[in-house]
Amino acid sequence: MAVRTPDPDPADDGEERDPLSPPFATGQNGPSTNPGWLSEVELAEARRRLPMLYVEALPVRTDGMGAVTQVGILLRATPLGEMTRTLVSGRVRYGETVRDALFRHVENDLGPMAFPLLPPQPTPFTVAEYFPLPGVSAFHDDRQHAVSLAYVVPVTGTCEPRQDALEVTWLSPQEAASDALSDEMEGGRGTLIRLALASVGALR
Amino acid sequence: MAVRTPDPDPADDGEERDPLSPPFATGQNGPSTNPGWLSEVELAEARRRLPMLYVEALPVRTDGMGAVTQVGILLRATPLGEMTRTLVSGRVRYGETVRDALFRHVENDLGPMAFPLLPPQPTPFTVAEYFPLPGVSAFHDDRQHAVSLAYVVPVTGTCEPRQDALEVTWLSPQEAASDALSDEMEGGRGTLIRLALASVGALR
Amino acid sequence: MAVRTPDPDPADDGEERDPLSPPFATGQNGPSTNPGWLSEVELAEARRRLPMLYVEALPVRTDGMGAVTQVGILLRATPLGEMTRTLVSGRVRYGETVRDALFRHVENDLGPMAFPLLPPQPTPFTVAEYFPLPGVSAFHDDRQHAVSLAYVVPVTGTCEPRQDALEVTWLSPQEAASDALSDEMEGGRGTLIRLALASVGALR
Amino acid sequence: MAVRTPDPDPADDGEERDPLSPPFATGQNGPSTNPGWLSEVELAEARRRLPMLYVEALPVRTDGMGAVTQVGILLRATPLGEMTRTLVSGRVRYGETVRDALFRHVENDLGPMAFPLLPPQPTPFTVAEYFPLPGVSAFHDDRQHAVSLAYVVPVTGTCEPRQDALEVTWLSPQEAASDALSDEMEGGRGTLIRLALASVGALR
Numbered sequence: 001m002a003v004r005t006p007d008p009d010p011a012d013d014g015e016e017r018d019p020l021s022p023p024f025a026t027g028q029n030g031p032s033t034n035p036g037w038l039s040e041v042e043l044a045e046a047r048r049r050l051p052m053l054y055v056e057a058l059p060v061r062t063d064g065m066g067a068v069t070q071v072g073i074l075l076r077a078t079p080l081g082e083m084t085r086t087l088v089s090g091r092v093r094y095g096e097t098v099r100d101a102l103f104r105h106v107e108n109d110l111g112p113m114a115f116p117l118l119p120p121q122p123t124p125f126t127v128a129e130y131f132p133l134p135g136v137s138a139f140h141d142d143r144q145h146a147v148s149l150a151y152v153v154p155v156t157g158t159c160e161p162r163q164d165a166l167e168v169t170w171l172s173p174q175e176a177a178s179d180a181l182s183d184e185m186e187g188g189r190g191t192l193i194r195l196a197l198a199s200v201g202a203l204r
Numbered sequence: 205m206a207v208r209t210p211d212p213d214p215a216d217d218g219e220e221r222d223p224l225s226p227p228f229a230t231g232q233n234g235p236s237t238n239p240g241w242l243s244e245v246e247l248a249e250a251r252r253r254l255p256m257l258y259v260e261a262l263p264v265r266t267d268g269m270g271a272v273t274q275v276g277i278l279l280r281a282t283p284l285g286e287m288t289r290t291l292v293s294g295r296v297r298y299g300e301t302v303r304d305a306l307f308r309h310v311e312n313d314l315g316p317m318a319f320p321l322l323p324p325q326p327t328p329f330t331v332a333e334y335f336p337l338p339g340v341s342a343f344h345d346d347r348q349h350a351v352s353l354a355y356v357v358p359v360t361g362t363c364e365p366r367q368d369a370l371e372v373t374w375l376s377p378q379e380a381a382s383d384a385l386s387d388e389m390e391g392g393r394g395t396l397i398r399l400a401l402a403s404v405g406a407l408r
Numbered sequence: 409m410a411v412r413t414p415d416p417d418p419a420d421d422g423e424e425r426d427p428l429s430p431p432f433a434t435g436q437n438g439p440s441t442n443p444g445w446l447s448e449v450e451l452a453e454a455r456r457r458l459p460m461l462y463v464e465a466l467p468v469r470t471d472g473m474g475a476v477t478q479v480g481i482l483l484r485a486t487p488l489g490e491m492t493r494t495l496v497s498g499r500v501r502y503g504e505t506v507r508d509a510l511f512r513h514v515e516n517d518l519g520p521m522a523f524p525l526l527p528p529q530p531t532p533f534t535v536a537e538y539f540p541l542p543g544v545s546a547f548h549d550d551r552q553h554a555v556s557l558a559y560v561v562p563v564t565g566t567c568e569p570r571q572d573a574l575e576v577t578w579l580s581p582q583e584a585a586s587d588a589l590s591d592e593m594e595g596g597r598g599t600l601i602r603l604a605l606a607s608v609g610a611l612r
Numbered sequence: 613m614a615v616r617t618p619d620p621d622p623a624d625d626g627e628e629r630d631p632l633s634p635p636f637a638t639g640q641n642g643p644s645t646n647p648g649w650l651s652e653v654e655l656a657e658a659r660r661r662l663p664m665l666y667v668e669a670l671p672v673r674t675d676g677m678g679a680v681t682q683v684g685i686l687l688r689a690t691p692l693g694e695m696t697r698t699l700v701s702g703r704v705r706y707g708e709t710v711r712d713a714l715f716r717h718v719e720n721d722l723g724p725m726a727f728p729l730l731p732p733q734p735t736p737f738t739v740a741e742y743f744p745l746p747g748v749s750a751f752h753d754d755r756q757h758a759v760s761l762a763y764v765v766p767v768t769g770t771c772e773p774r775q776d777a778l779e780v781t782w783l784s785p786q787e788a789a790s791d792a793l794s795d796e797m798e799g800g801r802g803t804l805i806r807l808a809l810a811s812v813g814a815l816r
Binding site: 242246250252253254255256257296297298299300301302326327328329330331333335340341349351353 | 446450456461500501502505506530531532533537539544555557
C-alpha cells in the first residue's frame with residue numbers, strides 16, 4: 001500500500017497561513033514579517049533538511065475504571081484516492097506547545113464533540129521516528145524525517161471525522177493489534193498501535 | 205509530627221470482614237472458610253512478616269487541555285486525635301485488581317461524587333517503599349513494610365471526604381511542592397507529592 | 409502446559425529460613441523471634457489471603473548504543489519434571505527493597521557473573537497481576553494472587569543459570585515476541601515479554 | 613544570568629557542514645546538493661519558523677544496584693565569556709536517530725572515555741519545551757523554539773569535557789536539586805534536573 005506522510009493533508013499547508021496563536025502572532029501583517037510563517041515551498045525545503053516534530057494520538061474509549069475497551073482508527077483518503085488507515089497525527093507549529101498541538105490535531109481529525117481527555121503527563125508512550133528510507137526504524141515516511149511524540153487519548157464524546165479523515169472505526173484491542181489491521185496501516189503505524197496498547201496493558 | 209501508617213483507619217480492618225468481591229467470594233460462610241479473610245490479629249501478624257501492597261492516589265484537577273491546575277490533599281485525624289495531611293491510600297485486597305483497589309480507595313476517601321478518571325496505564329508514576337525504620341528510603345510507616353503503587357488521578361466531580369478524612373484542601377502545584385506542606389505530610393509523602401508533580405511536568 | 413507460580417522453587421521457601429538482610433535481621437535467633445520469618449505453612453497460609461509482592465526481570469543484551477538486541481529466556485524444570493520457559497522472578501521479602509529483591513533474583517537465576525545493570529528508575533515497565541483464576545487478567549498463577557513489578561534488565565556478563573533454571577536461551581526480539589514462544593511461557597508471560605519489548609521500542 | 617540556547621556552540625553550526633551519517637549522506641558533493649545541509653543563515657532562518665528537536669542528558673553515576681548517587685553538571689563558557697551551568701544538550705540532525713544524537717552529544721560534551729549507558733527505552737523522562745518568550749513553560753531559550761527529549765544517562769568512565777564545556781561537576785542528588793544550583797542553571801534547567809531526579813526516585 002501507499003506509505004505516505006503523517007500529515008499529507010491540505011490542512012497542514014493551510015495551517016501555515018493562519019495567524020499563529022499568541023504569544024507569537026502579535027503584530028504580523030503578512031508572510032514576510034511573520035517569523036512563524038512558512039510558504040509551501042519553504043516548508044517543503046525545511047522537510048528535506050530538518051527533522052520535523054509531530055504529535056500522534058491513538059483515540060481510545062475506556063470503561064468506568066479507566067481500562068481501555070476500544071481503539072479508534074481513522075480511515076483516510078490519500079490525495080491519490082487510495083484508502084488507508086492511520087492515527088490522529090500532525091505537526092507541532094512554531095510557538096505552539098506539544099499539548100496544544102495534540103489538542104488541535106485531535107479536534108481537527110475527530111471533530112469538536114470528541115471531548116478528548118489529554119493525559120496530564122507530558123511524556124509520550126513512545127517516540128516514533130519516521131525516516132524517508134524504510135528500514136532505519138519501524139516507521140517511515142517518504143516525504144520527510146519526522147519525530148513523533150505519541151499519546152493514548154481517551155475520548156468521551158462523539159467523533160465526527162473531518163477534513164480528509166472519512167471515518168473512525170472502533171476496534172477491540174485484540175482487533176487493533178492484529179496483523180490484518182497492521183498491514184492496512186500506513187508508515188508502520190501498526191507497530192505504533194501495538195506499542196500504545198502495551199502502554200495501557202491491553203496487548204496480549 | 206506523628207508518622208503513621210498509610211491505612212491506619214478502622215475501615216482497613218473493617219474491610220477484611222466484608223465479603224470479597226467476585227470471583228473469590230463465592231461460597232464462603234464464615235471467617236474460617238473464607239480464604240481471603242484475615243482477622244485483625246492475623247492481619248497484624250502478616251504485617252510483621254510480609255510486605256503489604258498498597259495503592260496511593262494524588263487527586264488533581266486539570267484544565268481543559270489536561271494540564272494539572274490543582275492538587276488535593278487530605279486532612280485526616282489520627283486515632284490519637286492529631287491532625288495530619290496525607291494522600292488517598294489503602295491496601296490491595298486478596299483477589300482485587302490494582303485498578304479496583306485504586307477506585308475503591310478514591311471513592312472511600314473522596315466520596316461517590318468525585319468522578320475520578322483513573323489512568324489507562326497500569327504503571328504508577330513511582331513505587332513508594334515504606335519501611336518501619338526511618339531512613340531506609342524516603343518513606344516510612346512505623347506499622348509495617350508497605351510497597352505502594354502511586355498514581356495521579358484527575359477528579360471531575362465534587363469531593364466529599366468520608367471516613368476519617370476530614371477535608372480535601374485544593375492547592376496550586378507550587379503550594380503542594382512547598383517545604384511547608386511537606387513538613388505536614390505523614391510518612392514522607394511530601395516527597396511523593398513532588399514526584400507526582402514531576403511526573404505531570406508541574407514541578408518547578 | 410502446566411501453569412505454575414512465579415516462584416515455585418524450593419529456594420523460595422528456603423529463603424525464608426535465611427537470616428534477613430539488615431536492618432531487619434539484627435538479633436534474631438530463631439523462627440519464633442524473627443518477625444520476618446515465615447514457616448512454609450504460614451507462607452502457604454498468607455498466599456491464600458494476601459496479594460504477594462513479586463519482581464520480575466527480562467534480561468536483555470544491548471548494543472553499544474543501548475538498543476536491545478537479544479532477550480534472555482529461562483528454561484526451567486518444574487517440580488513435576490516438566491520443562492517450561494519463564495523470566496527471572498521472585499518474591500520481595502519483608503524489609504527488603506524492591507531494588508535489592510530484583511538484584512537478588514537476577515543473581516539467583518543468572519549467576520554471579522551476569523553483571524546486571526539495574527535501571528536507575530524505580531518504575532516498572534508494567535505491573536503484572538497474577539490471579540489464581542485464569543481470565544481475570546492476562547496473567548495467572550494457580551498458587552496465589554501475586555502482583556509483580558516487571559523490569560527490563562541489561563546484563564553485561566556471562567549467565568550461568570542456577571537453582572532450577574537449566575538454561576538461558578538468547579533470542580532476537582522478533583523470536584521473543586512470537587506466538588510460538590508465547591505458547592511455551594508459563595502463566596501468560598508471553599504477554600509480559602511483549603510488553604517488555606514494547607517498552608524498549610523493540611516490538612514490531 | 614544570561615539565558616542562552618541549548619546548543620549555542622560553534623560545533624552546532626560546524627556539524628551542519630559535516631557529511632551526514634548514512635544512509636542520507638551518500639553522493640553529496642557540496643552544499644547545494646546535500647539535502648541535509650543547512651547554511652548558518654538557513655539554520656538561523658529555520659529556527660525562527662519551526663520548532664527544533666533537541667536531546668538532553670543528565671549524566672549520573674550509579675551504585676552497583678543501579679541507584680543514582682551523583683549527578684554531573686557542566687560548567688560552560690558562553691560566547692560572551694559568562695560562566696553558566698547546563699546539561700548535555702544538542703540538536704537532532706536530519707536523518708539521525710534520537711539515540712544516535714544522544715550518544716553524539718554525550719560524547720561531544722563528556723569526551724570519548726565517558727562510556728555512557730544509554731537507556732534501552734526510547735521514552736524520555738520528560739519533554740522540555742523551550743520558548744523564546746519566558747513564561748510559556750518552565751523553560752526558555754531566547755534564540756528559538758526547541759523541544760527537547762530529556763534522558764538520564766549513567767556514565768561509567770572518565771569524563772573529559774570538550775568543546776566549550778569547561779568542567780563536569782559531580783554533585784549529590786540533594787545538591788543538584790537545591791535552589792542554589794537551580795539559580796545557576798541556564799534556561800530553566802534547574803527544573804529539568806529536578807524532574808530527572810524525580811524520575812529516578814532521587815528527589816526528596
